[in-house]
Amino acid sequence: MQDKKYTTISIPTPLANKIKKRIEGTGFNSLSSYVTYILRQVISSIEQDEHNVEFSKEDEEKIKNRLRNLGYID
Amino acid sequence: MINPHGGELIEREMSAEKREKIINEITDFYRIIINAEQAQEIENIAQGVFSPLKGFLPENEYESVLEHSRLTNDVPWTIPILLGISDDDAKVMNPTDSIVLVGPDGPVAVLDVEEIFKFDKKKHVKSVFGTTDSRHPGVKRTEEMYDFLISGEIELIQANPHPFDRYYLKPKESRLLFKERGWNKIVAFQTRNPPHVGHEYVQKAALTIVDGLLINPIIGKKKAGDFKDEVILESYNALIENYYPKQHAVMSILKTEMRYGGPKEAIHHSIMRKNFGCTHFIVGRDHAGVGDFYGPYDAHDIFKDFPDLEIEPIFFKSFSHCKTCGGPVNDKICPHPPENHIFFKGTMVREIVNEGKIPPKEMMRPEVVEVIKSYEDPFVK
Numbered sequence: 001m002q003d004k005k006y007t008t009i010s011i012p013t014p015l016a017n018k019i020k021k022r023i024e025g026t027g028f029n030s031l032s033s034y035v036t037y038i039l040r041q042v043i044s045s046i047e048q049d050e051h052n053v054e055f056s057k058e059d060e061e062k063i064k065n066r067l068r069n070l071g072y073i074d
Numbered sequence: 075m076i077n078p079h080g081g082e083l084i085e086r087e088m089s090a091e092k093r094e095k096i097i098n099e100i101t102d103f104y105r106i107i108i109n110a111e112q113a114q115e116i117e118n119i120a121q122g123v124f125s126p127l128k129g130f131l132p133e134n135e136y137e138s139v140l141e142h143s144r145l146t147n148d149v150p151w152t153i154p155i156l157l158g159i160s161d162d163d164a165k166v167m168n169p170t171d172s173i174v175l176v177g178p179d180g181p182v183a184v185l186d187v188e189e190i191f192k193f194d195k196k197k198h199v200k201s202v203f204g205t206t207d208s209r210h211p212g213v214k215r216t217e218e219m220y221d222f223l224i225s226g227e228i229e230l231i232q233a234n235p236h237p238f239d240r241y242y243l244k245p246k247e248s249r250l251l252f253k254e255r256g257w258n259k260i261v262a263f264q265t266r267n268p269p270h271v272g273h274e275y276v277q278k279a280a281l282t283i284v285d286g287l288l289i290n291p292i293i294g295k296k297k298a299g300d301f302k303d304e305v306i307l308e309s310y311n312a313l314i315e316n317y318y319p320k321q322h323a324v325m326s327i328l329k330t331e332m333r334y335g336g337p338k339e340a341i342h343h344s345i346m347r348k349n350f351g352c353t354h355f356i357v358g359r360d361h362a363g364v365g366d367f368y369g370p371y372d373a374h375d376i377f378k379d380f381p382d383l384e385i386e387p388i389f390f391k392s393f394s395h396c397k398t399c400g401g402p403v404n405d406k407i408c409p410h411p412p413e414n415h416i417f418f419k420g421t422m423v424r425e426i427v428n429e430g431k432i433p434p435k436e437m438m439r440p441e442v443v444e445v446i447k448s449y450e451d452p453f454v455k
Contacts, residue, residue, distance in 0.1 A: 040382035
């Protein structure tokens with residue numbers, strides 16, 4: 001059995017209270033699950049477009065030829 | 075363009091020189107026989123369809139997927155990619171060995187053995203398929219698997235020729251195609267049926283908010299009674315040729331097999347399309363479902379657990395032809411009662427064709443019907 005590692009972070013108590021109130025009846029069962037959800041969303045939006053796939057000149061030409069031969073591009 | 079899943083588009087195809095060397099020395103390697111479906115999944119790993127996976131999951135990653143639907147680095151992953159091995163193979167192999175996996179058409183890949191471990195099939199099926207019922211095809215298949223799993227990174231020796239390679243683009247190729255066409259937002263549509271008017275309606279509705287449409291049929295092992303791959307491809311060709319703006323729609327195939335994992339498979343399907351470069355993915359009613367194992371919209375609800383998936387799901391519920399509206403509609407836009415509607419369902423099309431009848435034009439384009447009719451038996455036996 002593998003346990004997911006968790007850690008503790010501190011946030012201001014008034015903010016925690018505000019979030020607790022906000023998540024009532026939303027399906028989030030804890031402050032932690034809500035904060036995890038929001039952080040995952042934020043981090044993934046920051047990382048958008050950070051990992052562009054690079055094509056070497058040779059690679060690009062080879063792929064373009066195949067796409068042309070298959071009729072995908074002119 | 076959208077990031078590959080996990081941040082890196084995996085490419086693990088051997089150079090020609092290395093391939094020649096491995097093939098010349100193949101008798102020095104311990105070899106395991108794999109089937110065509112396993113060989114196909116290895117190609118998917120090697121060509122980046124399953125990015126960021128570089129091989130078959132080791133035990134800690136596998137457990138993480140079962141328990142959290144994520145890899146240990148928090149990247150979403152819902153369907154474990156595994157290779158079972160026999161007790162005899164498990165006894166003689168050691169971590170750090172390099173072995174060769176041999177498919178029906180010859181050597182497929184080198185696998186650097188990382189771990190060999192036994193897996194709990196009940197826990198596996200409960201997590202992946204949400205049931206332990208042997209009537210579920212995924213459960214049955216898991217029960218038939220060997221008890222041991224082997225993990226490790228793979229390197230593809232060579233991709234085996236496939237009858238529909240003419241329709242296949244690797245993720246790197248589809249990404250370059252989208253770039254060449256100037257498409258930034260691309261919606262993927264998965265299918266395993268010839269298109270009916272409801273499919274066309276959904277695809278075109280989605281296309282109105284993006285730059286391009288990728289029609290992405292799943293080609294691979296199917297159930298008896300499913301439409302044959304060639305029928306699906308030809309019928310889509312007919313539809314695209316006659317009814318689609320060619321500058322905004324392309325078709326390429328996804329070579330994998332259905333697992334019928336319902337909601338978890340819907341996430342897996344989205345991840346694969348993200349790797350192809352798609353920004354949006356259409357998820358319909360009972361996506362990747364089978365029988366009544368899942369609720370009709372379970373595959374919609376699960377997306378709430380993955381705010382970091384990056385590819386955006388577009389949900390559709392039911393479609394029909396409304397006789398009063400005079401065209402295809404969905405449940406959101408039509409006020410008329412059910413008796414005014416002809417409902418579109420793949421199973422209904424199959425039944426009509428099976429009975430030797432012709433689907434009405436409100437349900438299926440005549441060009442698509444012509445393709446189906448041109449086959450004496452359009453179904454998988």
